[in-house]
Amino acid sequence: MENNSEIFNQIVEKRKSYRVFDSKNKIPDEVVKRSLERAILSPNSSNMQLWEFYIVKKEEDIKTLGSICMNQSGAKTASQMVVFVCRPDKWKHRQQAMVKNLDNTFKSKDAPGAKGAYQYYEQLIPMMYNTSFAFAKDALKKVFVAYKGLKKPFVRDVMSKNITIVANKSVALAAQTFMLSISAEGYDSLPMEGFDSKRLKQFLNLPKKASICMVVSVGEGKPEGLYGPRFRLPYNDVVFEV
Ligand SMILES: Cc1cc2nc3c(=O)[nH]c(=O)nc-3n(C[C@H](O)[C@H](O)[C@H](O)COP(=O)(O)O)c2cc1C
Structure with a gap:
């Protein structure tokens, strides 16, 4: 090298x-x-x-x-x-670009590795970046994160302020x-x-x-x-x- x-x-x-x-x-x-x-x-x-x-x-x-x-x-x-x-x-524009990129990378949503990638960009990313009703969503996220993080490591900085x-x-x-x-x-x-x-x-x-x-x-x-x-x-x- x-x-x-x-x-x-x-x-x-x-x-x-x-x-x-x-x-x-x-x-x-x-x-x-x-x-x-x-x-x-x-x-x-x-x-x-x-x-x-x-x-x-x-x-x-x-x-x-x-x-x-x-x-x-x-x-x-x-x-x-x-x-x-x-x-x-x-975020919406970028998310759509990333999903399009997945469409070009994977032949189908069932291809190996595709499921997790689509789930990440289609479900988790909107949860993180969509700030409408942020106050209510943050309250729910707080409970969810505290529960998920009880027994094993979990990403906690997912509130709208982050x-x-x-x-x-x-x-x-x-x-x-x-x-x-x-x-x-x-x-x-x-x-x-x-x-x-x-x-x-x-x-x-x-x-x-x-x-x-x-x-x-x-x-x-x-x-x-x-x-x-x-x-x-x-x-x-x-x-x-x-
Ligand atoms: C986020 C950030 C903001 C900065 N803002 C200013 C600034 O407004 N005015 C300025 O003269 N220097 C600014 N600096 C430069 C730093 O003072 C400088 O990087 C530091 O003193 C180290 O010196 P060096 O960059 O020559 O290694 C900033 C640096 C960073 C990383």
Whole structure:
């Protein structure tokens, strides 16, 4: 097997949060596109792909988004920005796509392995993501989960409040793949959660149930955009062998 660990290490080490970008050197559109294509390959919960990615690159839009991102220099000087959005409200569309994918994978619903897969996407997924009558459903789920978990392990975080967390985990992984790809392409990035989510949703014309995971600025980082050497806690403070 080919060992690419040295290359991967370089990419990981090179990725740092830059707070100032060179406004003269624009990032090529293809770099952003390739990096988003890679981001889309990220692992995600149940392969539901409850994500959307909004590229912002017009000068006036960067200005507006810069102000929504609290006028942070890493936002205002960005060459382009990508908004990583969670769309749990699109669960029905994604579920239908997954069922269609099962139809293409299995010859029939009785084929080996098909039954469980169809059951998962046709029954369990709607139970998790359909938030109509959430209050009543959550009350029932609580009793059900407590009962099922009495004697053996059972997945407990299936309440309506967990849906946004589930979606955010997957979208954050996509953001990380994106940033590592930007680093591999020779450019720099800055992830941000310092923004006015209400104004940002209005700017992107997003519905109430969408939520913003992160805004990522990209471009050519300037040396003064690095605020000091990288600091991390010692390995043994955060890694434990069980
Ligand atoms: C979810 C998330 C939100 C962040 N929000 C901001 C932000 O709003 N502004 C900022 O300057 N940096 C932000 N950062 C960058 C972190 O401060 C940075 O990743 C951290 O200090 C470690 O530095 P490094 O990325 O250079 O390794 C954010 C990072 C993450 C992962």
